[in-house]
Every structure is written in structure tokens, then in C-alpha cells.
Amino acid sequence: MKRFFVIDLLWVVMIVLAGWTWSWHDQNEYADRLAHFGLSEDGQVFKTDSAETLQAVAEKLTQSDVQNVQVQFQDGKRIYVWGNTSNLPLQDGQWFTQADLTSALPVAVVGQNQTATLVQGNNQQYLKQAGRFIPVIGTVGTHGNNALNDVTFFNASATDEAAPRLNAVTIIADGSGLAKAKTKLQAIFSATSDRNYSYQLTAGNSWWADNGPTILRCAGIGVLAVIIAGLTIWLMVPSSLLGMDRQLHAQLRRGLWTQTVTHTLFATVIGVTIDWWWLYLTNRVRLVIFAAGLWLGYLLIVRAGVSLRYRKGGTFDDIS
Structure with a gap:
């Protein structure tokens, strides 16, 4: 559906940003290793x-x-x-x-x-x-x-x-x-x-100096995932659908939920694939785990947010 195109695009961009964050981290780790002669x-x-x-x-x-x-x-x-x-x-x-x-x-x-x-x-x-x-x-x-x-x-x-x-x-x-x-x-x-042998002891860097910027960037990407989740909730539950028949609501929401899961999963795979082949990554497992965590957290927020919005609209069924 056209309403999901924006979500898909934003999600791919976010996963590419996640890949860039871990690529930056890996490059710094590699530079540290070279500074310590391998x-x-x-x-x-x-x-x-x-x-x-x-x-x-x-x-x-x-x-x-x-x-x-x-x-x-x-x-x-x-x-x-x-x-x-x-x-x-x-x-x-x-x-x-x-x-x-x-x-x-x-x-x-x-x-x-x-x-x-x-x-x-x-x-x-x-x-x-x-x-x-x-x-x-x-x-x-x-x-x-x-x-x-x-x-x-x-x-x-x-x-x-x-x-x-x-x-x-x-x-x-x-x-x-x-x-x-x-x-x-x-x-x-x-x-x-x-x-x-410790880089911190030999180079004088604190743990936060080595890892803090990456943590802050990951936190920013997490905030972006929450914003995308909020946009998804708004698109999934337009005001015109609130107050409709309970059974029709349940059917519609199940269909929208399935589309949300599949669309964002596909967008995640596309984003990780771009990162995998385009960016410098020495630890790709870290990126995959982070991307999977973003996707699962996004789904939990969307599930809870849609249910809450329907409840406020006068009807409520679990998305299942």
C-alpha cells in the first residue's frame, strides 16, 4: 500500500544509518589496532x-x-x-x-x-x-x-x-x-x-571515550525508530476508521499488522544488505543484532500504540 512506502523508505534509511554508525565504530577500532601494531x-x-x-x-x-x-x-x-x-x-x-x-x-x-x-x-x-x-x-x-x-x-x-x-x-x-x-x-x-594488554592502559583512553560516541549514535537511531513507529500508528489507524464495527476493526487491523511486519522486515533486510556490501564492517554480527533489536522494538511499540489508539476511539481488540 502507498501508505507504507514512506515507512519503508524511512526504515531503510535508518538501517543504513545504523550500518554507518557501526562502520564508524569498526574503523576506529581498526585504527586503534593499527596504532598498537596489529x-x-x-x-x-x-x-x-x-x-x-x-x-x-x-x-x-x-x-x-x-x-x-x-x-x-x-x-x-x-x-x-x-x-x-x-x-x-x-x-x-x-x-x-x-x-x-x-x-x-x-x-x-x-x-x-x-x-x-x-x-x-x-x-x-x-x-x-x-x-x-x-x-x-x-x-x-x-x-x-x-x-x-x-x-x-x-x-x-x-x-x-x-x-x-x-x-x-x-x-x-x-x-x-x-x-x-x-x-x-x-x-x-x-x-x-x-x-x-589493554588499549585503555596503553593509550590512556577511557571506556567511554572509546564507546560513548557509538552509544549516543545508537540511542539517536533508537529515537528515530520510535518516531517511525509513531508515524506507522498514525497511518495504520486513520481517524475515519475509529468507531467502526468491532469485527470489521479486527479484520482490518490484522491485515494492517501483517503488512507492517512484512514491510519493515523486508526493509530491514534491504538496509542490512546495503550496509553489508557498501560499508566497512569488521563485525557484521553486531549490526545484524542491532537491526533485529530495532525491528522487534518497533513492532512492540506499534502493537501497543495501535491498541491504545483503538481503545481511545471506542473499540478494542488485540492485534492477533
Whole structure:
């Protein structure tokens, strides 16, 4: 019916706005992850008093058969890596291969702001460090002033005596195999303690600073859903129909209710489909749950509002 066209259009627009809200949230989460060099908040930070070399520790990690874990030994803007589980955005070249991460020959992956300092050789760029020329195999980076653009990654397996020792770096492990490997890692690092890696602790952001804007946007979309519900109630129960025969009312309302459910469900699917293919979303399940919640809440408001309006109009039957 033509009266539902406006509702359908508004509903699709609202679901697209919901998708934009979660896309914005996901992009901020991704930017945070890049600022933490690909590490998630599921990571673990290990503290140790061991003065062992990073090369020796990398060899122990390889021999221990730890899988699906990346370990970063962070020393300011220099990060020594073991474990090939990175998903950082490459601007050029490649990330470390498994062979690189067990090799005694040093190679590097640099942030895009470091490229101006590289030395160009025959079809190869080099990073000059402590009198050595280290081959650069790739460049990572992202837009803005993200910390990722300013760091340099090295394969920990090729560190020499001049590199910092284990107790002089920040040890962070992450990956899908972390829970299974945690006991092994504690032993390898001779860890005296460990804690969860937290963006709030490392970046100084509060929970509200990270999530508050998304919550406020979702609340605004919820208000819009209530407004659309009010418009639906007004369209479903025009004043000319109030006071009509009780049986005719029930039949008419059942038909309108069925149309309302099917129209908005179809509009929800269209909106989610647009979001799914058009917007950047790393967690689509969140969007689907939010959209389903909006739809169910809308139906409850419409059901209650229509019944109340009919009651005030002089007749009342449940919409069923």
C-alpha cells in the first residue's frame, strides 16, 4: 500500500544509518589496532628479569612448536617480531615469511614515514643501522598520524649482541593460539608476571571515550525508530476508521499488522544488505543484532500504540 512506502523508505534509511554508525565504530577500532601494531586487546604482556638475547628467545619459541601466536619485543619505535600472524596493511613489498622469522639474516619492514631514510641499492632498499645495511622487504602504513607509520619491524631471530636484552623490552604475545601456549610462553620468557594488554592502559583512553560516541549514535537511531513507529500508528489507524464495527476493526487491523511486519522486515533486510556490501564492517554480527533489536522494538511499540489508539476511539481488540 502507498501508505507504507514512506515507512519503508524511512526504515531503510535508518538501517543504513545504523550500518554507518557501526562502520564508524569498526574503523576506529581498526585504527586503534593499527596504532598498537596489529595487536588486539586479547594479547598478554609478560614481565621478566631475564637478560637473555632476543635471538636465543626466538630460537626457543621456534623449537617449542608454539602455533598461531605472534610475539612482539617492543623497544620504542623498534619492534622485534617472532610469529607470522600479522594483518597490517602493506603499502609495498611483503611481510616477514616464516623463513625470515627463523633466519639468522636480518630483514626489516618499515612504517611508511621511514622510507625517506632508506638507502637505495640495486633493486633493493636498505635500512642503515649501527653501521649495518639491513634489507627492507616491505612497507606498512595507514592514513593520518597513526603510530604504525613511524615504527620499524625486525625479525627477532636475527638480532645481534647490540640489540636490547629480554628484560629491556616490552614483551607482548597475541593470536588465536595464545591461550593454549601461555604456559609455554611464561617458561620461555622466565616471566615473573603477566597481564592483559589493554588499549585503555596503553593509550590512556577511557571506556567511554572509546564507546560513548557509538552509544549516543545508537540511542539517536533508537529515537528515530520510535518516531517511525509513531508515524506507522498514525497511518495504520486513520481517524475515519475509529468507531467502526468491532469485527470489521479486527479484520482490518490484522491485515494492517501483517503488512507492517512484512514491510519493515523486508526493509530491514534491504538496509542490512546495503550496509553489508557498501560499508566497512569488521563485525557484521553486531549490526545484524542491532537491526533485529530495532525491528522487534518497533513492532512492540506499534502493537501497543495501535491498541491504545483503538481503545481511545471506542473499540478494542488485540492485534492477533
